[in-house]
Amino acid sequence: MEKAIIALAAALAVGIPAFATAYAQAKIGSAGAGTVAEKPETAGIIIILEAIPETMVILGFVVAIMLILQFA
Amino acid sequence: MIKEMIRLAVWGLVNERSEVINCLHELGVLHMESPHSNVLSNEQIDSLRLLRSKLLGMLEALEWDDWNRLSEDPVQKARISFTLPLDDIIHEVDKSLDMFQIRISRMREENKSLKELHLKLHQTHDVIHHFESFLSEEESKGMVTSLWWINKRTLSRSLSNLRKEIRRLTPVKDREYLLYHSFQVRENEILLSLSVHPDVVEAIYTVMSSLGGIKWHPPADYERDTALYSVEAVEEGLIWIPKRLEEISSELALAREEWGPKLAAFYILADEKLEQLLVENSTSEKGSLFLIEGWIPSDSVDITTRTLTDAFADRVIYRWRYPSSDEWHAVPTSLYNIPAFRPFEIFLKLLQAPSYKTIDPTAFIAIFFPLFSGCMVGDIGYGVLILMLGLWLKKKSAQQLLSDLGHVLLAVGVWSSIWGLAFGEFFGDLGLRLFHMEPIWLERSHAVMPVMIFTISLGAAHVLLGLLLGIYHGIRRKKHHIWMEKTGNFIIILALFGLLVILKGWLPESFFTLAISVLIIGFLILMIGGGMGGLIEAMGSIGNILSYVRIAAIGLSSAILAVVASKFVDVFGLSVLGVFMALAIHILNFILALGGSGLHSARLHYVEFMGKFYSGAGKYYKPFSKRREIRWKRRS
Known part of the structure; x- marks a missing residue:
């Protein structure tokens, strides 16, 4: 039971930020597509902006790993 | 690392302004503030702008886009002719361009009209092919056939009116004759083929025209007595047109290969000349002297001053200084890094x-x-x-x-x-x-x-x-x-x-x-x-x-x-x-x-x-120089 709760906690730690990242990337992506259509030279910056919200899911992933390593 | 920059000021005689600016253009080290102002205008500048646009238009018409593979040869050849007086160059190039443009336009127009005709002939062929058996059977019986475009909604009304009219015109002892075959081309458009006795042909035309029907014809040069007879001419056209299109395409490719690099070279030189004129016009003047100022990397000072002295001796005066901290925001940034970095x-x-x-x-x-x-x-x-x-x-x-x-x-x-x-x-x-x-x-x-x-x-x-x-x-x-x-x-x-x-x-x-x-x-x-x-x-x-x-x-x-x-x-x-x-x-x-x-x-x-630490509020060092690769296209 304890292991199941740890697994659930780890899943939530990575799952919730993943949703948040996906939401942010969707917004940035649609705005970025419009920007690139208007100014193709901004493509590089848009790609970088697209990668910025990934910090959330990466940190969530780290927390999940730590939960598993510490408690499981 | 960011190179140390120097503010260089050059004074020269007004009557030698073009030569001094040409010398600086050749050196390609002087960065000037906004020398390409669109506000600057005179007859020569406007003519050059027009010529440049024409050249670019011609290159686009030729579908030539090999800027990256353009060698030095055509540029050097064109440069020789650019030593003539500018007005003469503009006049000559403009005249040649007009003649060339007429030739290319004719070829492109022929190409376009042939493609349209080819498409129409294909459609005609399809239509005749669809009605072929009906038409041949009816014509063999001695009947007269015709094809009509009509609206789908008027089909039944058209047929009913036609029958009434034919019945009225047909003697009582005979039975009225009307056979038809229809083919839906688009959502509301129908192509209707009618077969009637020769005596009632006129009536058919009257009735169909009154109901908004349009008689179908093959393209003008391919129309014969009947649709069936037209098929042979249409098929000949379908063989001939692709051959002619291929000929035009190879002629265009030949012209592109031969003229593309030449026109591109002229475009580059016109662009360079225009830039030079803009710089000349943006210099300040006092009495018989003119002044040109800009930024150069400190490692280019020696070569710049030596070249100017060699070319103009004491007829030019130059002064240079390091920018003060108040000026740093206006100094262009020139990066220098080792090849590995x-x-x-x-x-x-x-x-x-x-x-x-x-x-x-x-x-x-x-x-x-x-x-x-x-x-x-x-x-x-x-x-x-x-x-x-x-x-x-x-x-x-x-x-x-x-x-x-x-x-x-x-x-x-x-x-x-x-x-x-x-x-x-x-x-x-x-x-x-x-x-x-x-x-x-x-x-x-x-x-x-x-x-x-x-x-x-x-x-x-x-x-x-x-x-x-x-x-x-x-x-x-x-x-x-x-x-x-x-x-x-x-x-x-x-x-x-x-x-x-x-x-x-x-x-x-x-x-x-x-x-x-x-x-x-x-x-x-x-x-x-x-x-x-x-x-x-x-x-x-x-x-x-x-x-x-x-x-x-x-x-x-x-x-x-x-x-x-x-x-x-x-x-x-x-x-x-x-x-x-x-x-x-x-x-x-x-x-x-x-x-x-x-x-x-x-x-x-x-x-x-x-x-x-990064402060990205600078502008890149873009010297006034010749042949700046991709920029030729970008500016267009």
């Missing part, structure tokens, strides 16, 4: 140019980008593939951008292989399975925490380096709030790091008071320099350091995916399916590793590292 300047292309007298981060990017990227990939197999891709791009690509990208990939490939050795990975665990390859350092898919701690430490070092550069930048620009804020930030991070080490028991507890004291000092410096904003910046810096854990996280996911690929061979055996699945997963992982590592490593530089 220069390709990494592409990372600055995504940002505004660094301001003059700030720090060029290219060298740091060249060191850390491949290191981080390679750590994320961390596989000898993938590293070798990236290396090969980089080599191929560097050797084969004619474009500077792709060649630079190849160089960056080379460095990433080398570091990926080095990290691969450290982690003992060759296409995941294939190295272990085949050659019993052991990691030199640790196996990252098992030792997750050490890799995470290592990457955070790497991040701390990188962020601290960024802060050090920020302090240097602040001191150099004499901005107290910048260097104090960065120093406070730097001390706080160091103190927190020290506290962490003490709490872990790696340092004696007696150091705790010292660490707290350092933290308070850092906090005070930070508050003096940056106030509350500085405090937020300090918290952001800690977040920035934690962000480097992505190197471990992405690396771990890449390592696990590579192991998963090998597992497919375990599950399916050494079968076609097993090998195919393993290869597919490896390809996916390779693409993800290459794209992900590059993107995240770039982000770590742009956001976490360069955010500490």
Whole structure:
């Protein structure tokens, strides 16, 4: 039971930020597509902006790993 | 690094202005402020602008776009004719262009009309083919056939009216004759073929016209007595037109090959001449003297002054000076890096140019980008593939951008292989399975925490380096709030790091008071320099350091995916399916590793590292020079 709760906690730690990242990337992506259509030279910056919200899911992933390593 | 710039002022005689400016144009070192103003206008400038547009229009009409492969030959040949007086050149080129334009326009128009005719003939052929059996059967009976476009809604009404009219005209003893066959072409359009007795043909025309029907005809030159007889002419046209189109296409290709480079060369020279005229018109004049000013790199001063003296002796006067700190914002930025680092300047292309007298981060990017990227990939197999891709791009690509990208990939490939050795990975665990390859350092898919701690430490070092550069930048620009804020930030991070080490028991507890004291000092410096904003910046810096854990996280996911690929061979055996699945997963992982590592490593530089010191408010050094590659097209 304890292991199941740890697994659930780890899943939530990575799952919730993943949703948040996906939401942010969707917004940035649609705005970025419009920007690139208007100014193709901004493509590089848009790609970088697209990668910025990934910090959330990466940190969530780290927390999940730590939960598993510490408690499981 | 950013080159030292010099403000150069040249005075010369007004009657030698063109020669002096031509000399500076040849040298190609002087950066002028807005010499391309559209406001500047006179008869020659306007004629040149028009000529340039015409040349570009002709190149577009010819569909010539080989700017990257344009050799020096046509440019040099055209340059010889450009020694004539400018008005004569403009007149002659303009006249030739008009004649050439007529020829090309004729060919393009013929090409266009033939294509349209070809399409129409195809449609005609389809229509005749559809009604062929009906028409031939009816015509063999001596009946008259005709084809009509009608609206779908009027079909039944048309037929009913036709029947009434034919009944009225047909003698009582005879039976009225009307046969039809319809074919729906579009949603509301129907093509109706009618077959009637020759005596009632006129009535058919009257009735159909009154109901809005339009008689169908083949294209004018292909119409014969009946639709059936037209088919032969249509088929001949369908054979002849493609041949003629091919002839026109080869004539155009020949003209493109012969005239494209010549016109492009004239375009370049017209562009150069226009730029020269604009510069001439933007110089200031006083009595019999003119003045031209601009920025040049300090290492070009000797060559510039020597060339001017050799060409004009004492008929030109020049003065140069270093820019004062008030002028730094207006000085263009010219980057200089060693050949191994220069390709990494592409990372600055995504940002505004660094301001003059700030720090060029290219060298740091060249060191850390491949290191981080390679750590994320961390596989000898993938590293070798990236290396090969980089080599191929560097050797084969004619474009500077792709060649630079190849160089960056080379460095990433080398570091990926080095990290691969450290982690003992060759296409995941294939190295272990085949050659019993052991990691030199640790196996990252098992030792997750050490890799995470290592990457955070790497991040701390990188962020601290960024802060050090920020302090240097602040001191150099004499901005107290910048260097104090960065120093406070730097001390706080160091103190927190020290506290962490003490709490872990790696340092004696007696150091705790010292660490707290350092933290308070850092906090005070930070508050003096940056106030509350500085405090937020300090918290952001800690977040920035934690962000480097992505190197471990992405690396771990890449390592696990590579192991998963090998597992497919375990599950399916050494079968076609097993090998195919393993290869597919490896390809996916390779693409993800290459794209992900590059993107995240770039982000770590742009956001976490360069955010500490980079001041992108400058403008790039763009000297007034000849032949500036891609710009010819861009300006169009």
